[in-house]
Amino acid sequence: MWENVRVNESKRDQNKKANRDALLASARTVLSQLGYGAATVRDIVRGSGLAPGSFYNYFHDKEAVFEALVAEIMEPLAEKLRTSRREATTVEAFIGAPFELAAKVALEDPENALLIARNQTIFRRIFYLADRKTDIQKDLERDLLDWTARGRLKPHDAALMAETMIALGVDLVVHVSLTPEIAEQRVAFLVGLFRASIEVETPR
Secondary structure: HHHHHHHHHHHHHHHHHHHHHHHHHHHHHHHHOOOOOOOOHHHHHHHHOOOOHHHHHOOOOOOHHHHHHHHHHHHHHHHHHHHHHHHOOHHHHHEEEEHHHHHHHHHHHHHHHHHHHHHHHHHHHHHOOOOOOHHHHHHHHHHHHHHHHOOOOOOOOHHHHHHHHHHHHHHHHHHHOOOHHHHHHHHHHHHHHHHHHOOOOOOO
């Protein structure tokens, strides 16, 4: 009897995950095509093939499903960004490796890059302009403060610097998604820009 209960629960969990994944896949397509302002919950449900009322079993509203899409992009990226800065031995690598990862989002994940480019206003608000800071923001601020304390970077406003770096990282994703051949040039420019601003000058 208990085995049957566990099997039924497992099937229900699988169905829930499949339904949620279908809604997210549809939302990614619809929001990339129509944009956040024009897209409706009805459009998302229609694309998923699920029953009209099923959406609200998984998401409260359109913003909630967009936040879930942002989380799918940013959670794995956050760990890669942490690792890239942890492994950096030079200021150039500390600044440059994260921007290279941002460019890779555009080059290797065009569907999500299009989602970001098509919905920049809401993406920026959720990602780095909200009252509650994301893990990516907090990690970057902490690393900037750490490198400053170790004498590798000039004293600066770490919160403002992190917000600026992230904002330009989003710009990088957008521009590279539209013009892939400029990726290397844009990364090099951003590295030079921030090195000039915060790198401690070595005595000649």
